Amino acid sequence: MRSMKTVIFAAALAFGFAGTALANEGVELPEQNWPHGGMFGSIDKAAAKRGFQVYKEICSNCHSMNLVPYRALLGLGFTEDEVKAEAASHQVTDGPNDQGEMFQRPALPADRFVKPFPNEQAARVANGGALPPDLSVIIKARHSGENYVTALLTGYEETPPAGVTVLEGRYYNKYFPGNQIGMPKMLNDDGIEYKDKSVKPTAKQQAMDVSTFLTYMSEPTQDERKHLGLRVMLFLFVFSGLMFACKRELWRDVGH
């Protein structure tokens, strides 16, 4: 019995520390109900596809996604032709060719998402000194990941609370650490036209969709991970039972 207590104790220890490490400073984040949450959840591909549209039309004007190749879109249900067409709509520098010159060519599915700015300095000068972070793993790089991104994208306030002066070129955001963010409010109700007319493109809807898209891109293998995990856990559970039975049988007549 004591050994069981120890195991539970160790688990509590692990969770306890994790809990402290995760505690977010400042305001409470609203938690959304994500289809990809929990052990049995999986990415809502339709939402992620809409999210890609938001990313493409809005975010990608300033934010790069350097670690992600266009072929990653295949996992969201885009066809090979669609991915090829999407890649080909961007130009990348390649070379040198036989003449020793660099040249431009349309991107291929194996190329990474083309950056909006050639370098950090260019990105900063175009954004009032602020650097739009790369979005490849943004969901994993923030406390509460997709909840934070959704809250941030919809957390703007036209008039800041009394006594707060918003700096030149900064915007008031409830959820941004320090509340003064370099990114203006980008998502507006009906600011985008979804191909799927049954979904109303409210700002909140767009924020959730693009968060779903970024969640997928931060770890495209996550559905596979959970799927394999369930089978591994089931196996270990059955195996535990078997081992317990073996142990009981062996020790049955042995005083201990």
Add this chain to the structure above:
Amino acid sequence: MAHASKFKNPIINWIDTRLPLPSLLHHEYVEFPMPRNINYLWAFGAIAMIMLMIMIATGLMLAMQYTANVNLAFASVERIMRDVNYGWLLRYLHANGAAFFFIAVYIHIFRGLYYGSYQKPRELVWILGVIIFLLMMATGFLGYVLPWGQMSFWAATVITNLFSAFPIVGDPIVTWLWGGFSVDNPTLNRFFALHFLLPFVLLGVVMLHASAVHIVGSNNPLGIDIKGPQDSVPFHPYVTIKDLFAACPFLLLYCYFVFFEPNTMAHPDNYIPANPLVTPSHIVPEWYFLPLYAVLRAIPDKLIGTAAMFAAVLVLFILPWLDTSKVKSCAFKPVSRFFFWVFVLDCIMLGFCGASPPEGIWVILSRLGAVYYFAYFLVLIPVLGKIEKPLPRPASISESVLKNSGKPMEKA
């Protein structure tokens, strides 16, 4: 000449008459007498060994894909996550495996403390164990640096800078550790080389640790030595099956984290590429170092704080000689038992202190915690060993077993 071999299998017999490895293994892991009354806490040595094997196997495969260069390391880890077949599995098994290796070893250490497993004649077993613990901490820290995220970089900076606390030689040591004048590419390269090397050194010390325990025999919850065959069971199959069963729930919990909460024990900032120009708002080590980190920060002086942090581990080396008690197991020492559990809570509290910003109540708690930590080893254990009158103990393991289970002492 060659010793008489006892194996039925002719091939094993052939080998054994030329190289007595099968005999050795048979002696140490089949017929080796184990106290029949050991409980499940004794399984954590075997569980730690399983974790070490998982770490070496996954680490080897990760090393084949990883690139130790400041410009490429972060992207190479993401390439492992996205493009290497089951790379995500290898990396999560490895990253969470480190935490679970520490969980197993911490339980193993606390078990040793509670049951007096460090006492004569097991001093060397214990000392080798402390060396393993030190090697684990070094390896864990080096590994944390490799993904080259923000926490990697800043943890490397903070920890290596501790050596600058030493007067005169401090700064040259830090420069020597870095291989330059800041944490940079040479640092990452050597950290990778050492992170690859140390687990094998660790494995060597684990073998010594196991050899030493097989000379003096395992301790048990009563802390009374085996007096005859009626007190023991053969290692195989009795202890092997018990360890194997005990490993299952442990691995189940481990797999839960690997597959469903793979990043919960890590810090999100480590998914931001290292940037020497941006300091994270608060730098924390991996959770398994937090109690020591709290001891470090409890003392306002850098040199004394660093010394205290090292002393917190080094004090374990002299524990066998600090304990003046003739009785090993806390089961017979109610006062010692009480202070042992206070010590466990103290370590957990120090963990929370290490995770919190060093201000307000946390500073006070860190200091109280650090004082109790050292007082437990340097005052309570030596004094209680002298003055506490232990409860009456059974004459032998078999006597106690017979009384508790009422089962016949069938010779196994």
